[in-house]
Amino acid sequence: MEDESLNLIAPPPEEKLLSWLAEFYGKPVRIAKRQLLRHRDLSFVERLWIADGLPASLIYKVVLPPWEIEQDLHERVLIPSICNSAQLYMTAHCGRQTVMFLEDLGGICLKDQATTEAASRLGKELAKMHRAYSYRIDELMQMHILPTLFPIDYEDFARKLCAALRGWRLVDDRQAEALAMLASVIAPKLAGEPISLVHGDLYAENLIVRNERLFIIDWSWFTVLGVPIMDLATVTMEHPKNASFTRFREVILDAYCFESGRDLPDIKSTLPFAAALSRLLFLQWLVERRGRGIMGTTVGHVDTVIPQVVEDLATNLTGLNA
Numbered sequence: 001m002e003d004e005s006l007n008l009i010a011p012p013p014e015e016k017l018l019s020w021l022a023e024f025y026g027k028p029v030r031i032a033k034r035q036l037l038r039h040r041d042l043s044f045v046e047r048l049w050i051a052d053g054l055p056a057s058l059i060y061k062v063v064l065p066p067w068e069i070e071q072d073l074h075e076r077v078l079i080p081s082i083c084n085s086a087q088l089y090m091t092a093h094c095g096r097q098t099v100m101f102l103e104d105l106g107g108i109c110l111k112d113q114a115t116t117e118a119a120s121r122l123g124k125e126l127a128k129m130h131r132a133y134s135y136r137i138d139e140l141m142q143m144h145i146l147p148t149l150f151p152i153d154y155e156d157f158a159r160k161l162c163a164a165l166r167g168w169r170l171v172d173d174r175q176a177e178a179l180a181m182l183a184s185v186i187a188p189k190l191a192g193e194p195i196s197l198v199h200g201d202l203y204a205e206n207l208i209v210r211n212e213r214l215f216i217i218d219w220s221w222f223t224v225l226g227v228p229i230m231d232l233a234t235v236t237m238e239h240p241k242n243a244s245f246t247r248f249r250e251v252i253l254d255a256y257c258f259e260s261g262r263d264l265p266d267i268k269s270t271l272p273f274a275a276a277l278s279r280l281l282f283l284q285w286l287v288e289r290r291g292r293g294i295m296g297t298t299v300g301h302v303d304t305v306i307p308q309v310v311e312d313l314a315t316n317l318t319g320l321n322a
Contacts, residue, residue, distance in 0.1 A: 012094040059102040068098040070220045111204035119248035123255025130228035133197035149226040151191040158183035178314035189273040193227040202231040203241030233274035
């Protein structure tokens with residue numbers, strides 16, 4: 001049976017949707033076709049085709065807190081020409097729900113259709129984006145929109161996770177100590193990395209190709225100000241969200257290093273530590289869910305998934321210390 005905690009959101013009434021569309025298009029419009037893309041816990045996403053409307057299609061997205069940060073990201077942080085994000089056309093609110101109408105970038109993602117050319121383009125575009133946003137860090141921090149996750153914060157970050165997990169009796173003393181040690185090992189290895197805007201959930205399924213251009217979607221709760229090499233780690237790691245895209249790992253890394261002026265061996269030696277950091281961020285997401293009473297995930301009950309992730313991280317510590 002499907003976990004009821006994955007069904008927290010219901011879309012606004014249809015008359016609300018039609019009134020918002022009429023406001024956006026400047027006239028009453030008819031929805032010719034619709035495609036449900038996601039309906040799970042904190043978000044509801046559809047692709048809408050509009051009869052006799054320009055744009056002819058758009059993405060209709062409804063989210064609950066804390067996913068509403070996506071509105072602020074699109075309105076105040078993301079510059080589409082730099083981060084290759086979708087255009088945000090309009091926003092609205094319905095109770096606690098935040099409603100967004102976004103540019104429809106299509107459904108061709110690098111998880112399904114990857115090429116050497118696309119992988120090379122990704123490496124270069126990622127390096128350009130990280131460099132561009134590194135110059136805006138002071139400005140972005142003053143906005144108080146995004147959380148920061150700097151190397152100096154990793155140990156405190158891990159301790160807070162351990163405190164929550166101990167309170168729920170989901171980790172034992174050995175595992176809590178391993179998480180703290182992992183943070184202390186990662187921090188000095190990433191201390192020399194630049195600070196920039198980090199997508200935080202950058203996998204091939206969030207990379208869209210349209211008309212030979214590359215776009216990054218799903219900027220949301222995972223987005224932080226931190227070490228951008230974490231994005232490079234997630235998009236090149238073995239993960240179901242990357243599927244076969246990992247076979248282009250060397251192409252991505254070569255292009256990233258060429259564009260950023262980084263040393264390839266140095267990047268490769270740092271990636272395992274950045275990958276471990278990304279898993280700590282995933283663990284924080286699980287802790288956030290449980291704290292909000294959302295006990296389900298797409299891969300199992302949260303109280304089952306958390307110990308698995310913690311044990312994987314403890315095993316990762318052994319590998320990083322080798």
